[in-house]
Amino acid sequence: MTVLDHRHTAAVPGWLPGATAPRTDPAPLLPDTAPVRVLGTPAAEKADPALLRELYRRLVVGRRYNQQATTLTKQGRLAVYPASTGQEACQVAAALALGDQDWLFPSYRDTLAVVSRGVDPLEALTLLRGNAHTGYDPRASRTAPLSTPLATQAPHAVGLAHAARLAGDPVVALTMLGDGGTSEGDFHEALNFAAVLHAPVVFLVQNNGYAISVPLTQQSAAPTLAHKAVGYGMPGRLVDGNDAAAVHAVLGEAVERARQGGGPTLVEALTYRVEAHTNADDATRYRQDEEVAAWREHDPILLMERALRELGLLDEQLVQDAADEAEALAARMRAEFHADPELDPMSLFAHVYAEPTQQLREQAAQLAAELAAEAEVHH
Amino acid sequence: MTTAPALNGTATRTSTMAQALNGALRDAMRADPTVHVMGEDVGTLGGVFRITDGLTAEFGPERCLDTPLAEAGILGTAVGMAMYGLRPVVEMQFDAFAYPALEQLFSHVAKMRNRTGGKLPLPITVRVPYGGGIGGVEHHSDASEAYYAHTPGLHVVTPATVADAYGLLRASIASDDPVVFLEPKRLYWGKTEWDPTAPVEPIGKAVLRRTGHSAVLITYGPSLPVCLEAAEAARAEGWDLAVLDLRSLVPFDEATACEVVRSIGRAVVVHEASGFGGAGAEIAARLTEKCFHHLSAPVLRVTGFDIPYPPPMLEHHHLPGVDRILDAVARLQWED
Numbered sequence: 001m002t003v004l005d006h007r008h009t010a011a012v013p014g015w016l017p018g019a020t021a022p023r024t025d026p027a028p029l030l031p032d033t034a035p036v037r038v039l040g041t042p043a044a045e046k047a048d049p050a051l052l053r054e055l056y057r058r059l060v061v062g063r064r065y066n067q068q069a070t071t072l073t074k075q076g077r078l079a080v081y082p083a084s085t086g087q088e089a090c091q092v093a094a095a096l097a098l099g100d101q102d103w104l105f106p107s108y109r110d111t112l113a114v115v116s117r118g119v120d121p122l123e124a125l126t127l128l129r130g131n132a133h134t135g136y137d138p139r140a141s142r143t144a145p146l147s148t149p150l151a152t153q154a155p156h157a158v159g160l161a162h163a164a165r166l167a168g169d170p171v172v173a174l175t176m177l178g179d180g181g182t183s184e185g186d187f188h189e190a191l192n193f194a195a196v197l198h199a200p201v202v203f204l205v206q207n208n209g210y211a212i213s214v215p216l217t218q219q220s221a222a223p224t225l226a227h228k229a230v231g232y233g234m235p236g237r238l239v240d241g242n243d244a245a246a247v248h249a250v251l252g253e254a255v256e257r258a259r260q261g262g263g264p265t266l267v268e269a270l271t272y273r274v275e276a277h278t279n280a281d282d283a284t285r286y287r288q289d290e291e292v293a294a295w296r297e298h299d300p301i302l303l304m305e306r307a308l309r310e311l312g313l314l315d316e317q318l319v320q321d322a323a324d325e326a327e328a329l330a331a332r333m334r335a336e337f338h339a340d341p342e343l344d345p346m347s348l349f350a351h352v353y354a355e356p357t358q359q360l361r362e363q364a365a366q367l368a369a370e371l372a373a374e375a376e377v378h379h
Numbered sequence: 380m381t382t383a384p385a386l387n388g389t390a391t392r393t394s395t396m397a398q399a400l401n402g403a404l405r406d407a408m409r410a411d412p413t414v415h416v417m418g419e420d421v422g423t424l425g426g427v428f429r430i431t432d433g434l435t436a437e438f439g440p441e442r443c444l445d446t447p448l449a450e451a452g453i454l455g456t457a458v459g460m461a462m463y464g465l466r467p468v469v470e471m472q473f474d475a476f477a478y479p480a481l482e483q484l485f486s487h488v489a490k491m492r493n494r495t496g497g498k499l500p501l502p503i504t505v506r507v508p509y510g511g512g513i514g515g516v517e518h519h520s521d522a523s524e525a526y527y528a529h530t531p532g533l534h535v536v537t538p539a540t541v542a543d544a545y546g547l548l549r550a551s552i553a554s555d556d557p558v559v560f561l562e563p564k565r566l567y568w569g570k571t572e573w574d575p576t577a578p579v580e581p582i583g584k585a586v587l588r589r590t591g592h593s594a595v596l597i598t599y600g601p602s603l604p605v606c607l608e609a610a611e612a613a614r615a616e617g618w619d620l621a622v623l624d625l626r627s628l629v630p631f632d633e634a635t636a637c638e639v640v641r642s643i644g645r646a647v648v649v650h651e652a653s654g655f656g657g658a659g660a661e662i663a664a665r666l667t668e669k670c671f672h673h674l675s676a677p678v679l680r681v682t683g684f685d686i687p688y689p690p691p692m693l694e695h696h697h698l699p700g701v702d703r704i705l706d707a708v709a710r711l712q713w714e715d
Binding site: 357 | 441446447449451452454455456457458459460461462463464465479482483486487490491492493494495496497498499500531532534554555556583629630631633634
């Protein structure tokens with residue numbers, strides 16, 4: 001099977017022989033001038049009511065998850081938590097847009113997307129609790145480890161999607177990044193590779209306005225981040241990132257397009273990080289309260305509640321069930337994180353290589369001896 | 380490659396290291412459909428050193444992929460391919476051109492097995508033509524092995540003979556751990572007779588290339604022929620030098636190195652990379668710690684100078700040669 005495209009374009013009238021002509025028409029690749037919205041528009045009436053209710057449920061549970069994790073950092077139970085509070089629409093819609101066979105390549109702020117994908121909420125938090133780099137099985141959950149070095153997971157998504165396409169498997173990879181990540185070289189290389197390889201991959205940029213403290217105006221001079229897609233030869237889409245139905249619709253289209261052999265898409269979702277970068281950050285140093293307040297009025301749960309109410313879909317049962325599920329999750333997190341986990345120091349030497357080297361065996365023996373000596377002292 | 384008449388019942392042949400590496404890639408791709416070769420110019424051209432010559436013709440442009448020119452993108456894409464079950468063999472065109480890929484190598488390739496509790500090992504081979512001595516202009520001659528050897532999770536392999544080029548590359552591709560496979564580019568074109576049917580040896584075994592009782596030269600990759608030449612020249616000085624070829628820096632075959640050093644008592648570590656913080660520093664320190672009571676002299680190092688790689692017309696002053704090695708041997712406290 002030949003899957004690599006070596007497309008040749010006919011000469012464009014008016015261009016000299018041998019001169020570089022546009023190889024593809026850029027116009028269809030351009031993002032819409034305004035972000036795509038569904039909630040509060042006529043499109044909401046055509047949306048699947050079951051999907052809207054499911055998104056609502058996930059948003060409510062997701063918000064509680066973010067709040068509880070943030071509280072756990074204040075109690076010293078999590079080493080750090082980069083909350084996606086305010087960005088829950090992107091998180092849950094990304095997970096819901098993927099099928100079981102698809103792969104998610106998250107970055108460090110995307111724990112909620114990992115959970116929404118079906119990974120156990122506690123296993124998803126081991127990195128941030130500090131007891132294990134990756135608490136879940138990436139292969140079983142088709143979810144890559146949370147990536148901390150910015151945008152470095154993007155080429156992994158491309159490679160996996162490329163390999164799946166070579167195998168003839170209908171698998172799509174979706175990777176999540178932030179606005180700051182779009183400045184990294186790996187972001188650009190990943191987009192270029194994806195377009196050249198025609199890989200079934202979707203890039204979701206959650207533009208929350210700030211890379212820690214640096215605002216987007218100092219990050220990029222592009223018309224929108226979605227416009228960056230055009231230079232690589234893939235469509236760019238712009239969506240209201242707090243409108244869960246819109247994010248789901250745009251990502252769903254991109255995923256389906258990739259699955260059908262249509263190649264990659266870059267999606268920019270406009271959203272806002274309501275909390276600080278992490279619990280170690282002080283957001284009041286670089287942004288105004290009025291700005292935060294304005295975004296709180298455009299909160300993803302508020303938008304969804306309002307739309308469901310208008311559509312007559314927000315019944316008491318749904319609200320109660322979502323709240324109950326959220327509280328049950330929070331209670332489980334508090335209970336599980338109440339005590340420190342049991343850790344085996346000797347696990348330091350596991351999985352460095354398939355077979356430990358002689359030097360690692362000696363170092364493991366050294367640590368074992370140190371532990372034995374410590375135990376002796378404690379007795 | 381030309382097949383020589385059978386010698387002692389084996390099918391020996393005469394070829395260059397470049398041809399042996401090409402044969403290893405071809406045989407690995409024939410044996411295992413998950414082996415994919417990728418890099419800059421590896422397809423139609425066959426690589427700037429022709430190591431991938433003919434692979435696209437035999438296996439198609441997907442199995443031997445000409446990638447866009449971006450080393451981090453190449454290796455990052457290979458990571459994802461390996462996650463899906465492929466066994467990528469990545470070519471970095473030159474030593475110094477591999478540096479953009481170091482973040483992918485250090486932060487992901489080296490760590491993925493560990494950070495996923497063994498769930499996602501990455502069987503990736505990163506081939507890097509390395510080292511000087513070919514008259515390359517700036518950024519084409521770095522001996523970069525210390526960067527890789529310092530990074531836990533990577534194997535660092537470097538052949539010095541035609542037979543090892545074939546055998547160690549096959550072993551590297553078969554390894555379930557990532558391997559940085561450093562090809563001494565100044566040895567690419569030396570022809571020797573070898574036996575391609577010899578069993579492939581596992582990674583991590585040093586081999587004594589020459590026995591001797593006065594002192595042992597411990598080396599690897601491009602410096603092996605220099606050390607063998609030095610050992611030959613040393614006979615005129617009355618020294619009988621052994622030469623140990625490490626073949627891999629990670630794993631470091633400490634058992635063999637210690638055995639040789641303990642039996643001889645004098646050792647010089649030779650490599651062309653800069654000495655400060657280099658592989659020789661680690662090896663000399665280890666051998667001193669483990670063999671101290673067997674040593675008649677400190678373990679010495681003969682290395683390139685601690686300078687940026689010089690212009691090609693001056694590189695012969697930088698690269699360790701026979702004289703610098705023999706000067707070191709002379710300093711091994713023979714008066715005691």
